[in-house]
Amino acid sequence: MMSGRDIVGFAANALLEHRRRTLLSLLGVAMGATAVVFLTGLGEGARLFVRGEFETLGSNLVVVLPGKNETAGALPGVGGVPNDLTIEDARALSRELRGARAVIPISTGTDLVSFRERRRQVAIVGTTRKFFDAMNLRVARGSFLPTAELGRGSSVAVLGNKAARELFQDRDPIGEVVRVGDARMRVIGVLASRGTQMGQNIDDMLFAPATTVMQLFNRSSLRRIMVQLNAYADADAMVEQIIAIMTERHDEEDVTCITQAAVMESLGGILRALTLAVGGIAAISLAVAGIGIMNVMLVSVSERTSEIGLLKAVGARGRDILAVFLIESALLSAMGGVLGLALGRSLLLLVSYLYPKVPATTPLWIVLSVLAMAISTGPLFGVIPAWRAMQLEPVASLRKG
Amino acid sequence: MIRLSKIWKTYEMGTQKLHALQDVSTTIEQGEHLAIMGPSGSGKSTLLNIVGCLDQPTSGEYFLDGEDVAQLSDDDLAEVRLRKIGFVFQSFHLIPRLSALANVALPMVFAGVPAAEREERAREAIDSVGLADWSDHKPAELSGGQKQRVAVARAVVMRPGLLLADEPTGNLDSASGRQVLDILCGLNQQGITLITVTHDPNVARLAERVMVLTDGAILREVEGRKVSTLDDLFSPVASGARDELA
Structure with a gap:
């Protein structure tokens, strides 16, 4: 039974063997994570900006407008002109x-x-x-x-x-x-x-x-x-x-009252939905990065066929091999996620430096969800290569190399 | 002790059936040194893989230390390879990014041996093959003979009862081949069962018993010290009744 530390050590060692390849596929994840952090951060910034605008109005206001803005199902005009x-x-x-x-x-x-x-x-x-x-x-x-x-x-x-x-x-x-x-x-x-x-x-x-x-x-x-x-x-x-x-x-009853709080709330809701939509679109780039990881890991598995055969010969079980390759792709995506978080955060700081009115915010929920997404990208897309490694026949794989 | 009984290994090639092993039965005692010889495609590597639990026979029984290995799950087979069997390959199969020491320690990683003990035992093993000074070198920095000695150290670091060597000197010059064979025979003398697959009569001669395979079947078994030439071994009719063991 391999210890967790040994699995991580072995995986990290394998990644270090191909530094350039590792760096490139890591950058793919980093860019995806950057996009998510940056775009959702901008959306959050916009929401806070709008809220700030409301707050500079200073006081709690209710606006009374003529007309009732609820449609009661009646035909237009039937209710009478307000x-x-x-x-x-x-x-x-x-x-x-x-x-x-x-x-x-x-x-x-x-x-x-x-x-x-x-x-x-x-x-x-x-x-x-x-x-x-x-x-x-x-x-x-x-x-x-x-x-x-x-x-x-x-x-x-x-x-x-x-x-x-x-x-x-x-x-x-x-x-x-x-x-x-x-x-x-x-x-x-x-x-x-x-x-x-x-x-x-x-x-x-x-x-x-x-x-x-x-x-x-x-x-x-x-x-x-x-x-x-x-x-x-x-x-x-x-x-x-x-x-x-x-x-x-x-x-x-023929007037409509709009409270500042209600306006703020609905505008905030719209902006948050927009933020999530934009963040979701950016998350697609994470999926693309995941496919990049899958590709790199498939190459790695076929290059290391004889290594996998050897590991099995010296007593590694299928699940040890699976764990090694899953952790390898998880390490890739986790490092990419952390790098992307830092990059996205820096971009936001740059924006708020150029446009001081827009606050650069990276709330915890964004940080945590980006990290969770990035870290899970690796194992998610690494499952197929790792599974393939696990399934390799030791005899056939030892014959190579 | 190894007992093989009526082992068949059959591959289906389209409509044709290819018999890699046909009705192989033998018993190998603990501490014995057996050499398996035969032309390419005679099934000697297949037999070694089955004995090494890397491959399963199509039919037949294989008892290793009294345990019916054919009945074991993949995980249990991995455990058997980990604890009871060491492998030495013609092409060494060292992991290039790991130091010699880390390569030797590798099986213990899968056995869950603590890191400190791993290092100690790996150093001991690498010292026993005379490469203590080369512990921190990567395989690429070692000669062929040194690589194979590292591989032998790796094969015995878990103290298995059975050592399987597939053409251990096939990629080596005669001097370094000699060194590796000395180490293997030394281990055998300490009680480990040694099974060697080889083309080389000079290697086979070191064994107590030589099993000659052709077309997946045992052609004959002879005493190692009586092996002189290949012709002697592979002739359809044995050169003399004195060569027959059984």
Whole structure:
């Protein structure tokens, strides 16, 4: 009976005899493992990046949208057209909700904004002062929108950083009057640069009081209402409250509430599924590497036919031979797996060095599953060669060489 | 003690049957030195492989130390080869990547002998064939005679009762062949049963008994010391009744 240590020693010794061949088939596994680590690591990084984006929003938000997004099996239109969200709805929520820090009406549109001869198509957001607080926005110059009673819109505007630069270049925009469509607004503030967030470039927007924007686009309804929760309020309970209030006002349940947590969760789920899919595709390259190992081991078995015959003559049992060759392929794939782990990890570090926003993560579950996959690749694909070695007739194999 | 009774080994070549061994029966005493001679294809290697438990007869009985070897499983046969039989081959069959010492120690690896004891016993064995200074050399760095002496050390390191040598001097010049034969005969004198397959009457002459095979059957058995020429051995009619043993 061969001891485990002797099997490993004998196998390692055999691998060292053909260093170049060993290295090449080991590299195959290493590349497969690198691909899995790198791609799943990127996916995980993307997921954490998105989560980070949500967290910079800072506060716990519930967004109220008009319309019910459940299809109850009814034909389109049968359920009736949902009621619009109005300033009155926002006012009612603000009055009646418990646990809400702020109720923020939002109206949006796009229009041409001009200052003298410079003009620019800009996204226009009608809201209140509390919006800036909820979104963690800072002013670079001037001030936010004034705290005013809802429904009383003055003709003032706060510009995003890029919009201000494009329209005013080096001039100080504070106090200047811009044309927004047919209206005229006095610029009272410019935001600090924030960049693109969740696909929206806040730097290239113009913010004005909600009613002002509704008048500008001749609308009576809001696009949505954002509710910012108190630190300890429960999002689900808040959603229930909001739906109760709105149902009472509209005589039917015709609003949809989206919580930040739910969005984060479903986006995270999508990204994780994507990560697994990409990782799965990369794992195919591990299988290819496994076939490489099988090939090398088959060559090795046929080269070492007489050695196998000799081992049997001196008393090795079939299962000793099987173990030696299985361990040989396991050593190959295990070394490849470890090397691939290191390579994949280095690539991720490089990416996060080049793109600091993407965190380079190799969570333990990735490390463990890549190692498990890589290590099992060898014995899995080494079974056939090892089996063949075990089955060799000692007499026939001794005749060779 | 080895007892072979009515051993047949038959290969099917398409529709034809090829008899490698036909009705071979013999008894070999513990400590005996038997030489098997015969032209190529006479079945002498097949017989040696069957005696060595590397091959199974098609029919017939083989008792090794009273045990019916034909009934054993593959694993049990491996155990028999490990404990009771040592092999020496014409082409040495040393593992090229292992040192002489590691080659000698190899059977003990399969016997599960602890590493320290393995080393000690392997050194003893390699010393007994006069190659203590060559322990750490790879086979490629050894001469043919030295390789075969390493192989002999490997064959006896498990202290088997039976040593099988298939053309042990076939690849060697006469001087180093002589050295190997001296070692083999020395082992035989210490009590090991030695069976040698050979073409060479000078080798066969060292044996107590010579078995002559043709076409898979025993043609005759003679006393080793009476072997003079090949003609003598292979002539259809024995040159004299004095050569007949049985």
